[in-house]
Amino acid sequence: MNYLxxxxxxxxxxxxxxxxxxxxxxxxxxxxxxxxxxxxKSLGIIxxxxxxxxxxxxxQTALNLDSPFIPDSLIGFAAKRSIILEFAPxxxxxxxAGKVGSYITSSIGTMRVTEQIDALEVMGINSLNHLVLPKxxxxxxxxxxxxSLGMFLGIFGGWVSGVLSGLFxxxxxxxxxxxxxxxxxLIYAIIKTLIFAFLIATVPSYHGYYVKGGSxxxxxxxxxxxxxxxxxxxxxxxxxxxxxxx
Amino acid sequence: MIIVKNLKKGFGEVEVxxxxxxxxxPGKTSLIIGQSGSGKTVFLxxxxxxxxxxxxxxxxxxxxxxxxxxxxxxQWRQEIGMVFQGSALFDSQxxxxxxxxPLKMFTNQSHAEMLARVxxxxxxxxxxxxxxxxxxxxxxxxxxxxxxxxAIVMNPKYLFCDExxxxxxxQTAIVIDKLIQEITDEYKITTVINTHDMNSVMExxxxxxxxxxxxxAWEGSSEEIFxxxxxxxxxxxxxxxxxxxxxxxxxxxKK
Numbered sequence: 001m002n003y004l005x006x007x008x009x010x011x012x013x014x015x016x017x018x019x020x021x022x023x024x025x026x027x028x029x030x031x032x033x034x035x036x037x038x039x040x041k042s043l044g045i046i047x048x049x050x051x052x053x054x055x056x057x058x059x060q061t062a063l064n065l066d067s068p069f070i071p072d073s074l075i076g077f078a079a080k081r082s083i084i085l086e087f088a089p090x091x092x093x094x095x096x097a098g099k100v101g102s103y104i105t106s107s108i109g110t111m112r113v114t115e116q117i118d119a120l121e122v123m124g125i126n127s128l129n130h131l132v133l134p135k136x137x138x139x140x141x142x143x144x145x146x147x148s149l150g151m152f153l154g155i156f157g158g159w160v161s162g163v164l165s166g167l168f169x170x171x172x173x174x175x176x177x178x179x180x181x182x183x184x185x186l187i188y189a190i191i192k193t194l195i196f197a198f199l200i201a202t203v204p205s206y207h208g209y210y211v212k213g214g215s216x217x218x219x220x221x222x223x224x225x226x227x228x229x230x231x232x233x234x235x236x237x238x239x240x241x242x243x244x245x246x
Numbered sequence: 247m248i249i250v251k252n253l254k255k256g257f258g259e260v261e262v263x264x265x266x267x268x269x270x271x272p273g274k275t276s277l278i279i280g281q282s283g284s285g286k287t288v289f290l291x292x293x294x295x296x297x298x299x300x301x302x303x304x305x306x307x308x309x310x311x312x313x314x315x316x317x318x319x320x321q322w323r324q325e326i327g328m329v330f331q332g333s334a335l336f337d338s339q340x341x342x343x344x345x346x347x348p349l350k351m352f353t354n355q356s357h358a359e360m361l362a363r364v365x366x367x368x369x370x371x372x373x374x375x376x377x378x379x380x381x382x383x384x385x386x387x388x389x390x391x392x393x394x395x396x397a398i399v400m401n402p403k404y405l406f407c408d409e410x411x412x413x414x415x416x417q418t419a420i421v422i423d424k425l426i427q428e429i430t431d432e433y434k435i436t437t438v439i440n441t442h443d444m445n446s447v448m449e450x451x452x453x454x455x456x457x458x459x460x461x462x463a464w465e466g467s468s469e470e471i472f473x474x475x476x477x478x479x480x481x482x483x484x485x486x487x488x489x490x491x492x493x494x495x496x497x498x499x500k501k
Contacts, residue, residue: 023351115334122294123348124323 010206016128017136017202030134038100038135038201039142045099046092046150050083053091054154055161057082062167072168076158076176081185083154089189090237092150093196096143097229101204104135105225108208109218117209132205139197147193188244195240196233203229247271248293248404248436253302255292262288263299264460272403273434275427275450277441280457281482286440287331287408289457293438294328294406295319306404324352327397327435329407329426333389335381335396341368342377345396352400367395371425387418391425398429405430407439411446419443423450444489447471456482472496 021027058079065074108131111117120127155177162168207225211217248270255263262285270276278286291297293304295311304311306322314322335344342364349360368374371391381389390410397405407426411419427450430437439446447454451468456479463478464471471483472492484490 026350110337114332114337115330116336118291118296119328119330119334119336121296122323122326122328123351124320125351 009210010202013128013132013206013209014202016126017132017205019126019129019133021129021133022125026130027134030130031137034134034138035142037103038138039146042096042099042146043149045095046146047153049095050088050092050150050153051157051160053087054079054083054157057087057154058158058161058173059165059167062162062165072172073176073179075162075168076173077179078176079158079173080155080177083158084151084185084189087154088147088150089192089196090233092147093143093193093200093233094230096146097196097200097204097233098226100139100200101226101229102222104201104204105208105211105222106218108132108205109211109221110215112209112211113214113218128209132202132209135205136198136201139201140194143197143200144190144193147189151189188240191244192237192240195236199229199232199236203232247307248438249303249305250293251303251305253289253292253299253304255288255297255299262460263292266302266457266460266462268455268462268465270436270438271453272436273430274452275430275437275439276453276455277439277447277451278455278457279441279447279482280463281442284457285460286442286457290406290408290438290440294326295323324348324400325403327400327402327405329390329393329397329405329410331409331412333381333386333393335389335392337381340378340380341373341384341392344381344392345399348396348400363399364395367399368392370398370429371395386413387415387422390414390418390422394422394425394429398433398435401433402435405435405437407437409440409442411441411443416445419445420449426450444483447483458482 058075061075061078061082062072108117111131117127117131120130159170159173162173163170204222204225207221207228208218211221250266250268250270253263253266254261266285266289268276278289280286288297292299299312306325309318309322311319311322335341336347339347342361345364345367346360349355349363353360355363364377368377371394373388373391373395376384376388376392381392384392394410405426410422410426414422423446426437426439429435439450441447447468451471454464454466454468454471455462456464456471456476458478464474464476466474471479474480
């Protein structure tokens with residue numbers, strides 16, 4: 001199947017996904033479960049990685065700025081910019097594409113190969129709407145909070161690394177964070193997060209829903225889903241940056 | 247009553263179903279038999295609307311399923327119960343939730359009413375005290391019984407079963423066969439079963455349609471199948487040594 005066919009099939013899938021749920025009570029139950037599975041269960045990894053990467057960003061910046069003419073507050077400024085603009089929305093989304101994307105593809109793919117999706121269709125349920133829409137809404141609603149938490153912990157990790165290593169003072173770091181604060185950068189990061197969240201929910205769902213074969217096919221589809229979601233995040237990141245910041 | 251007329255279905259260049267016609271009566275257990283690859287599953291999936299036929303008509307009590315509006319299709323779907331080959335239970339849900347799922351989706355019953363109905367059908371398939379178990383905690387036979395319970399919970403008019411005995415030991419297979427037949431008699435359901443299990447043919451086959459290479463090669467009752475001279479049926483039925491000996495004994499007049 002060529003790429004154009006996949007793109008066409010992906011959009012046809014989306015058309016079936018965006019329908020009114022057949023039973024709102026069942027839908028809300030599914031939505032809460034997806035928020036737990038796709039969002040809350042990712043909190044730990046995002047908090048852990050954000051804290052340490054934030055620390056590393058601050059340390060690397062401090063180690064590479066050895067000129068006496070450059071103020072130490074620049075470390076906080078650079079760490080803040082790197083974390084808000086790229087690390088939290090993009091890097092964390094790529095991590096989530098791996099963790100959540102493979103989970104989505106394997107769970108939907110297993111439902112496909114074990115005929116659970118056929119069972120839904122026979123009952124008269126729009127299986128795409130039932131399975132995929134709660135995932136899209138869960139990621140779109142929850143990931144901005146997750147990424148915001150990543151930003152906060154990344155910046156905090158930078159401060160902790162400076163204080164513990166003695167490479168820069170906490171006061172200089174905080175001064176850097178407060179310098180030239182532009183709230184649009186936060187909006188830019190959230191816009192990126194929303195688009196990445198949509199990709200993280202829909203691309204793996206597509207790979208899982210249309211899988212053919214058995215367990216090996218599900219495994220291959222999971223790998224493909226992670227690769228394609230990552231590629232699409234990177235490409236859309238480039239275009240979004242050009243559109244919103246230039 | 248389900249009437250199938252001149253059904254054709256293919257995938258790309260491969261023609262799988264070639265002009266099949268058949269009639270399935272209410273309150274009777276009809277069996278589709280044939281070797282692997284003969285088109286049984288495609289035929290069954292065409293009946294339940296998972297495959298769209300290229301040509302032909304499938305009529306459910308006079309209603310042609312390819313001409314349904316969205317609303318009619320929805321209504322028709324709720325008249326169908328399906329037992330899949332691998333049971334197709336939702337593995338993240340308990341037995342109770344699996345059976346309750348169609349009720350939650352399509353009725354306005356209270357939780358107590360739904361629970362009463364779930365317990366009734368679980369008792370009907372002889373599965374008490376398993377409500378809170380997950381499908382993975384059940385044996386193959388128990389999973390099949392849950393699948394039957396889920397299929398009948400909405401009081402269907404039509405019940406379809408794809409290889410309900412596959413992967414089961416002979417004793418459990420007989421239990422499942424008997425259960426399907428009892429339910430068919432009790433609720434006057436039109437039941438269509440895909441199988442290649444000759445024991446099922448002997449036990450519950452009131453009407454048998456034999457498929458070979460996507461064509462209907464023979465049609466008759468379970469008594470007639472052992473008397474027919476149709477070469478394709480004889481080859482299929484007597485591929486087992488046990489049935490070969492039964493036939494030899496029958497032809498030589500022994501009991």
